[in-house]
Amino acid sequence: MLAAVAARTSQDDPLSGLEMRRVDRPDAAALPPHWSVVDVRAASLNHHDLWSLRGVGLPDEALPMVLGCDAAGVTADGREVVVHAVVGATGHGVGPGERRSLLSERYPGTLAEQVAVPTWNLVPKPAELSFEEAACLPTAWLTAYRMLFTSARLAPGDRVLVQGAGGGVASAAVQLGAAAGLEVAVTSRDAGKRERALTMGAAVAVEPGARLPFRADAVLETVGAATWSHSVRSVRPGGTIVVAGATSGDPAPMELTRIFFTEISVLGATMGDKEDLEALLRMLVRTGVRPTVDTSVPLERAPDGFARLASGEQVGKVVVTVG
Numbered sequence: 001m002l003a004a005v006a007a008r009t010s011q012d013d014p015l016s017g018l019e020m021r022r023v024d025r026p027d028a029a030a031l032p033p034h035w036s037v038v039d040v041r042a043a044s045l046n047h048h049d050l051w052s053l054r055g056v057g058l059p060d061e062a063l064p065m066v067l068g069c070d071a072a073g074v075t076a077d078g079r080e081v082v083v084h085a086v087v088g089a090t091g092h093g094v095g096p097g098e099r100r101s102l103l104s105e106r107y108p109g110t111l112a113e114q115v116a117v118p119t120w121n122l123v124p125k126p127a128e129l130s131f132e133e134a135a136c137l138p139t140a141w142l143t144a145y146r147m148l149f150t151s152a153r154l155a156p157g158d159r160v161l162v163q164g165a166g167g168g169v170a171s172a173a174v175q176l177g178a179a180a181g182l183e184v185a186v187t188s189r190d191a192g193k194r195e196r197a198l199t200m201g202a203a204v205a206v207e208p209g210a211r212l213p214f215r216a217d218a219v220l221e222t223v224g225a226a227t228w229s230h231s232v233r234s235v236r237p238g239g240t241i242v243v244a245g246a247t248s249g250d251p252a253p254m255e256l257t258r259i260f261f262t263e264i265s266v267l268g269a270t271m272g273d274k275e276d277l278e279a280l281l282r283m284l285v286r287t288g289v290r291p292t293v294d295t296s297v298p299l300e301r302a303p304d305g306f307a308r309l310a311s312g313e314q315v316g317k318v319v320v321t322v323g
């Protein structure tokens with residue numbers, strides 16, 4: 001079957017290690033007990049795939065590796081499913097001793113015609129969502145959901161700053177936050193993306209580092225070094241910064257004095273659990289909110305999708321369709 005594979009990794013030129021290859025289909029008879037094969041109908045790209053191609057979290061001995069964390073598809077018995085991308089956190093399908101991993105770290109990922117996962121990881125796809133929409137959810141949207149509602153515990157009327165409007169996580173946070181009645185502020189380096197964020201429900205959109213009209217109850221931080229200082233200055237005393245990424249690197253200095261003096265809580269978030277994913281699906285069905293898809297390409301053209309993601313010009317998700 002066709003797959004987008006990390007054949008090599010390169011810190012400086014991550015796309016140079018991306019290859020479209022024929023790989024073996026998962027052998028249902030050889031899978032561990034309680035695993036299923038899913039025919040992928042749509043997958044989506046994440047910054048995680050670029051980190052993998054840089055060798056972050058993907059050591060040489062794991063190569064070649066099928067990339068991709070996110071998928072929606074159909075099981076052998078005809079069920080339409082969304083794939084929860086976290087394997088090992090609960091022991092389902094792998095036993096209690098295995099460390100948590102995301103698809104494409106230890107097990108082959110979703111950018112292929114088929115993917116094998118623990119059956120427990122399959123969540124029913126609501127009929128209201130298309131495969132392309134559902135494929136946007138398991139990483140970026142799930143993380144944004146968890147940051148807003150599980151980690152920061154934001155309530156309607158609360159104020160939140162989302163750093164970096166255009167990204168997959170950030171655009172999800174803007175849309176989910178607005179749908180939940182939050183007052184959402186965003187930053188973006190790009191004026192066009194700031195405009196888009198306003199149409200997606202943000203109340204305020206400013207350049208990175210600019211003063212906000214309010215102090216935020218919480219800040220969602222995935223950009224890292226480029227925005228950290230602004231995050232610390234923008235949160236109210238006693239507020240929360242939730243960190244789920246550091247695209248521009250680890251910040252230095254950490255602004256520790258301001259953090260302790262104003263009693264800011266800094267929380268880490270990674271993905272979300274299956275219950276978060278099920279709640280996210282219910283929220284989209286009830287609210288009518290749908291992921292913003294920047295670009296959709298067929299699997300054969302996955303490298304074009306990767307180029308779009310690496311350009312940093314996208315607003316929302318890059319989707320890959322199969323079949």
Ligand SMILES: NC(=O)c1ccc[n+]([C@@H]2O[C@H](COP(=O)([O-])OP(=O)(O)OC[C@H]3O[C@@H](n4cnc5c(N)ncnc54)[C@H](OP(=O)(O)O)[C@@H]3O)[C@@H](O)[C@H]2O)c1
Nearest residue numbers: 047164165166167168169188189222226244245247270271
């Ligand atoms: N912990 C987890 O479970 C988890 C889950 C998902 C993602 N992540 C991490 O979160 C980060 C974002 O992921 P994603 O998939 O949403 O990535 P993405 O779609 O590629 O978005 C990248 C974002 O970074 C911003 N950005 C990049 N470089 C910047 C810079 N130098 N200065 C300011 N902003 C910059 C962009 O904002 P503008 O262009 O609008 O300024 C954009 O919002 C990644 O590091 C990823 O690994 C972690």
